[in-house]
Amino acid sequence: MEQLILAKCGEIVLKGLNRSHFDAILLKNLKSSINDLGRFDISLAQSTVYVRPLDDADMDEVFERTCRVFGFAAVCRAYMCEKTMDSIQNLARECLCDVLEEASTFKVEAKRSDKRFPLKSPEICREVGGTLLERFPHLRVDVHHPEVTVTVEVRDFGAYIHAVRVPGAGGMPYGSNGRACLLLSGGIDSPVAGYMMAKRGVQLTGIHFFSPPYTGERAKQKVITLAELMRAYCPGMKLLVVHFTEVQEAIRDHCKEEFFTVIMRRFMMRVAHALEKRTHSGALITGESLGQVASQTMDALRLTDSVTDSLILRPLIGMDKDEIVRISRKIGTFETSIQPYEDCCTVFTPKHPRTKPTLRDIEREEANLDIDALVAKALEGIEVIR
Ligand code: ATP
Ligand code: MG
Numbered sequence: 001m002e003q004l005i006l007a008k009c010g011e012i013v014l015k016g017l018n019r020s021h022f023d024a025i026l027l028k029n030l031k032s033s034i035n036d037l038g039r040f041d042i043s044l045a046q047s048t049v050y051v052r053p054l055d056d057a058d059m060d061e062v063f064e065r066t067c068r069v070f071g072f073a074a075v076c077r078a079y080m081c082e083k084t085m086d087s088i089q090n091l092a093r094e095c096l097c098d099v100l101e102e103a104s105t106f107k108v109e110a111k112r113s114d115k116r117f118p119l120k121s122p123e124i125c126r127e128v129g130g131t132l133l134e135r136f137p138h139l140r141v142d143v144h145h146p147e148v149t150v151t152v153e154v155r156d157f158g159a160y161i162h163a164v165r166v167p168g169a170g171g172m173p174y175g176s177n178g179r180a181c182l183l184l185s186g187g188i189d190s191p192v193a194g195y196m197m198a199k200r201g202v203q204l205t206g207i208h209f210f211s212p213p214y215t216g217e218r219a220k221q222k223v224i225t226l227a228e229l230m231r232a233y234c235p236g237m238k239l240l241v242v243h244f245t246e247v248q249e250a251i252r253d254h255c256k257e258e259f260f261t262v263i264m265r266r267f268m269m270r271v272a273h274a275l276e277k278r279t280h281s282g283a284l285i286t287g288e289s290l291g292q293v294a295s296q297t298m299d300a301l302r303l304t305d306s307v308t309d310s311l312i313l314r315p316l317i318g319m320d321k322d323e324i325v326r327i328s329r330k331i332g333t334f335e336t337s338i339q340p341y342e343d344c345c346t347v348f349t350p351k352h353p354r355t356k357p358t359l360r361d362i363e364r365e366e367a368n369l370d371i372d373a374l375v376a377k378a379l380e381g382i383e384v385i386r
Helices: 019-037 057-065 085-095 097-102 121-137 189-199 217-230 245-254 257-278 299-306 321-330 359-366 370-380
Strands: 002-007 040-045 048-054 073-082 105-113 148-156 158-166 179-183 203-210 239-245 382-386
Touching: 002 019, 002 040, 002 057, 002 370, 019 040, 019 048, 019 057, 019 105, 048 057, 048 299, 057 073, 057 321, 073 085, 085 121, 097 148, 097 158, 105 121, 179 189, 179 257, 189 203, 189 217, 189 382, 203 217, 203 245, 203 257, 239 257, 245 257, 245 370, 257 299, 257 359, 257 370
Parallel strands: 105 148, 179 203, 203 239
Antiparallel strands: 002 048, 002 073, 040 048, 073 158, 148 158, 239 382
8 A cells, every 4th residue: 555644834824925935944843853754745735735655655754754743734644555446445455454343433535636537426435435345344424523534635646545633733834934032041941931932933043151070061952952952843953052140250259149030031132132143033932821930920021121122032921830831742852851861950049039120230230341341252152052
C-alpha cells in the first residue's frame, strides 16, 4: 500500500493577494523539517499539501513532524492506488481495518477532481460504502453523525483514501510574520512565550542574560537545552548569551535594594533593544504575566517599557500559571524548566521589592550608574550558540 500524508492549510487560506507568499514559506518549512527522512514529492492543491515519498521513508516520523509545522489546521495519513474502481474497493477493504473494526457507524464521502473518471461522486460513495459493509458487517451507515468518515479522492495522479484527521500545529508558517528577539530565562514562562509567537509566524532569536559566577555553568546549559528543545518549533533558532555580571554588580553597589529588580529589567531591555537592531528584528518578546511577581505589575511593566521604543510582545500577559504550565508540558520544555538552577533574576533579589516604584525613584537611582558604558560592556563578548 502506497502511503502519503495530506496536510490541510489553516489560517493562511484567509489571505488574499499575498497568499502565495505564505504558501511558499509553508512548503519550504515542511520540506526542511522532513528533508533528512528521504526524498518526497510535495505539492499543494486546493489548500491541501500532499506529501508522497519517492523512496522508502519512515512515514510515522514524517507524520509526526508534519503535525509540528505551523500553518496546518489538520493532518492525515492517506493510502493511494490506481484510478480504477477495483483498486479503490480493494484498498478501502484493506487500509482502514484498524479504524473501522473499532467503529460502529461510518459514511463515505467522495471528491472527484478528475472529471474523466467514469463514476460520479455519489456513485463512488455507494460502491465503496457497499464494499465496506460487506467487509465489516458490524458497521452501520450514518450520514449525519458517523463515527468515521471515509474520504475517497480521485485526482489527476491517482486515487486515495483516508479517514482519520488529527489537528495540525495551527498558527501561521514560521518566518512569515517577521523576526523578534525572545528574552529566554531558564524558567517555565519564556519558552512558552516564544512558542506562542513562533506559532504566529514570528522567527525568533533567543537572548539569555548570564551572570557568572553568581549563576553557574549548569544554569547556562539548561537554557541551551531549552533553546534546543524549542528548535523543534523554531528551526535554526540562535541563542545569544549576554554576560550581565558587571551590570548586576554595579546595581548592587550603587542603587537601593528595593529597586534592584526593576533597574535590572530596564538594563535587560536596553541591551535587548540593541540586539533587536543588530538582528534586524521588529520586536522583543518576554514571558511576563500580569501580577505574577512584583516586577510584573502594570507600574513595573511601564517602567521596563519606557527605556526603549521597542515593540514588546507579552503573549502570556493574561494567562494563569496553570495554563502556561499546560502548554509548557505540551511543547516538551516543562521538565527542563523546573530543574532547580539559579537565574540572574534571583541574584541580589531584594527582600522587600517596591511594587509601585515611580519613574522618579528609578531615575534617581540610575543617576548613580554610567548606563551607556554598562550597556556597551554587556554588548561586548556576546556568545552566539547555534
Ligand atoms: P520565566 O519562567 O520565564 O523565568 P518568571 O516568572 O520567572 O519567568 P521573571 O524572572 O521575572 O519571571 O522574568 C520575566 C521575563 O523576563 C522572563 O519570562 C523572560 O522573558 C525575561 N527574563 C528573565 N530572566 C532572564 C534571563 N536571565 N535572560 C533572559 N531573559 C530573562
Ligand atoms: Mg525567570
